Amino acid sequence: MRKCIRCGCEMKENCAVKIEGAGYGIVLSSDENKLFGGRIGKPKVAICPECGEVSIYLEDLDRLN
Template identity: 50%
Template sequence: MRKCLRCHEEMVENLDVKVDMQGYGIRITTKGVFGTTVEKPKVAVCPKCGEVSLYIENFKSIK
């Protein structure tokens, strides 16, 4: 359960982000033009104030 940093309301999680008019989405990669994909980010939105938060679930893989 993620809480909004602004108003502390419970956020709606596990949403996706897409590039406008494209189905490709975005991804987190290592540095460089052809970087290895680390994780596909997920989105959480606060239903009270509209704050948007990007996060990855498997963050331990980047340590």
């Protein structure tokens, strides 16, 4: 359970980031020179239902190391 950093309310988790008008989202990468190399994973989004604060996070942190 994530809490909003602004108002302390419980956030709605497991939402996604998508680009408007397209069916694909965002993938985080550790190497900007490779097209598919160094992928860290897809970010998740948590949204506060009270104030609208948006928090982007990774669930699987193993690929960061």
